[in-house]
Amino acid sequence: MSFEMWAEKYRPKTLDEMVDQKEIVERLKSFVKAKNVPHCIFAGPPGTGKTTAALCLARDLYGEAYREHIMELNASDERGIDVVRETVKTFARVRSIGEVPFKIMILDEADNMTADAQQALRRTMERYTETCRFILCANYSGKIIEPIQSRCAPFRFTYLPREEHDKYLRYIAENEGVKLLEEGLNAIYEVCGGDLRRAINTLQAAASLGKPVDAKIVYSIAGRANPADVQKMIETAMKGDFLEARRQLREMIQKYGVAGSDIIRQIHTEIFRAEIPEPWKIKLADIVGEIDYRLVEGADEEVQLSALLAKLVEAAYEIKSARKG
C-alpha cells in the first residue's frame, strides 16, 4: 500500500491516460495538435475529471515543465473581485515564452465566483486573449454569466459509466494490494454515485482498516465521512426527540461547518421521500421554503432550522394521532 492520497496518485497525467469522456478527450487532443486552445468551460458533476482534463491538456501542450505556463485558482477560496483584478490580470497579461504563445489559467469551481468578479473576468478574458486562455471548471454552467459562456467552448462532463468506474477502482485496489470484494465495489458505487474522487477516497479510507473491503465497511466509512446526515436528523425529529435532533443539527453547523442552505436543500428532498401522508409533504414544503428564504436573508441558521425541526416533531405527532384515532 502506498502512503499518499490515492486520488492524486492515480490521477491521469496525460490525455491518453484519461479513461473516459472520450469525445471531450479527442477534441482536447486536437487542440494540442494545433497548439491552440480556445477559452473553455468544463461543466459537470464533481469527480468526473474536469480538473484532470485541464491539467492533462496543459501537460500535453507544454510538456513536463507545464507548471510554468499555467496557473490554478480556486474560486471557492478566492472568489472576490480583487483576485480577478490583481492575480488573474497579472498572470494573464504577461506573454509566455516558448513554442506555445499563450498561458492557461485554470479557474476551478468557477461557479462560486461572485457576479462582480465574473464581470471583471469577462473583460480580462477579452483583453488578454492573445496571451492567456481560460479554462473554467464548474458544476453548473448555468451559474456562469452569459457573456462568459458565449466566449467559451463548452464541454459537458458526465459521470463515468459503471464499467469504467469499476475497472478503475479494481486497478487501484490491485496495485495497492487491497482485497476489494464485489459487494464492496457495488457499495462504493452506490454511495459515491460515480464521483470518482469520492470513490477513491472511500476505497483508501476503507483499505486503511487493513481488512478486505466489503459492503459493511464501505457503508460505515461513508457514514462517518458524511457529517451532514440530514436523514438521520429528520428521523430523530420524527421520533419526537427534539433535543437530540437539535444537537445533531448543532454539530453539523458548528463542528463540520455544513452550510444551512445545504441542510435545507437536503431536508426538502427528504420530505418528499418520507413515509408521511401526501398532503403533509406539501404543508411541510411551505414551511421549508419560508425558512430557506429567511436563511437567504441572513437569519440565524440554527434557530431557524431548529424551528423547522420542531415542526417536524409536531407533524409526526399529528400523523401518529390521526392514525390511532
Added chain:
Amino acid sequence: MYQPWTVKYKPKTLKEIVGNREAIEKFVNWVKSWEKSPPAKRAAFLYGPPGVGKTVTVEALANDFKMELVEKNASDYRTEEAVKRFAGLASQYGSLFGTRRIILFDELDGLTGTADKGGVKAITDIIKTAQCPIVLIANNAFDPRFAVLRNYCLLIEFKKPSATEVLKHLKAICLKEGIAAEENALKFIAQRSEGDIRSAVTDLQALAQGKKRLTYDDVSWLGYRDRQETIFTVLRMILYGKTCEGAKRAVDMADVDIDMLFEWIYENVPAHLTDPHDLARAMDALSIADVYRGRIRSTQDWSFVRYVIDFMTAGVAMARVNTKTSGWTPFQFPKRIQALSRSKEERAMQLEIGHKIKRRCHISATRASKEVLPYLRIIFKSNVEMAAGIAKWLDLSPEMIDYLAENEEKAEAIKQAAGLKPS
C-alpha cells in the same frame, strides 16, 4: 484623603494583573507583531464580563511598552463625525516625539440606539487603514451591531478570574493596608464577586477600611446575591408566563443583554414546553424574533428590538397550551455559546488542513476541508503507517496530526513514524 482602592491598587504593569494570562499573552503578541508592519487584523477586540481587567490590561501594557495611550470613552464617539476626528491619530504609527501610540475605544456597549448610528461604521473604517494598534473593549463582542466590525478584529476573550485568583489580590491589598484579615472573610468576598475584581475590591474597602482586623462575622451579613438566581426568575416569568405583559416585563429584570437572554430562552424552551404543538409554537416564536434581529442588522434600526422582545418573551409564553406545569425542571446554561467558540477554533484548523490538501490535490481548501478531511480522519484513526505517509506527503504540522488522530497515543505514533519526532 479618600481614594477608591480600585484606583489605588490598580495594576500598573501586566505582571500585576489578576488572571487571564492567556488573553494577556495573546494581546501582547499582537501588539508586538506591529513592530514589523501592521498585522492582518489591525484592531484587537477585548471582551468579557465587567470588572475582569480589560481596560486595566491595556493601560498596563501601554505602561510596560512605553506607548502613548489615547483613550476614548463611549461619550466621545457617539456619532460618525466624532469618531472621524480621531482618524488622523490612527493614521500614523508614532506620535510627534517618536513614542508609539495605541488607541483605545472603551465601553463600546455604551453605543446605543439610532443616535450612535454610524459610530460603529466609522470605527470600522478607521481600523481598515490604521497605522497603529487599535483596541476595542466591550462586554459582549457578539452583539449583532458589531457583526461587520468583528471581521477586522482579533477577538480576545477575558474570562472571570477564579475565586482563588481574586482572593490573592484581596490578600495583597490587606497586607499593604495593614489589615489582619481572616482567610474566611476574604474568601467570602472573593466568591461573592463571581470574578468581578472591581466589585470585590469595592466591597473589601467598604467593609475593611480603617479597621485593623477583618473577621468572617464582619462580612457574612452581606446577603449572598446570586446572579444566577436572577436569570432563573426571568426565565420562569417567560416560560411560565400567563400574560404577554408579564412575560415582556421579564426583560427589564434580566441583567444580561437581549441576545444572551435569547440564548437562555432558546436553550430552555424544549425542556419546559414538551408538548409537540407547544414546542413548535414556541420555536416558531423564537424564529420570528430572530427574523427581527436580522431586520435590525440590515436596517441598523434598533427600534425593531421591541418585536424581538415581543416574540422571544410573550410569543414563547403564549405557546404554552397543553404542557402542564408539573414538577420542577432545572434551567440549563445556553450550551450553544460555549460550543460556538470551541467550534470556531476547530473550523480554523479544518481550513488550515484544507489548504495543505489544496497544495497537493487540485481542490479548493474550502471543499477539501469538507470532502477530503473526513476520510483523512478515518485513516488517521485506523492506520498509523498510511497516516504517517500522508502526513509527510501533505506536510502536516504536529497540531494537525493531533487534530486528525483525536487520540494522543495514536498521534504520537504517527508523528514518530513520519519522522517528525526523535524516537
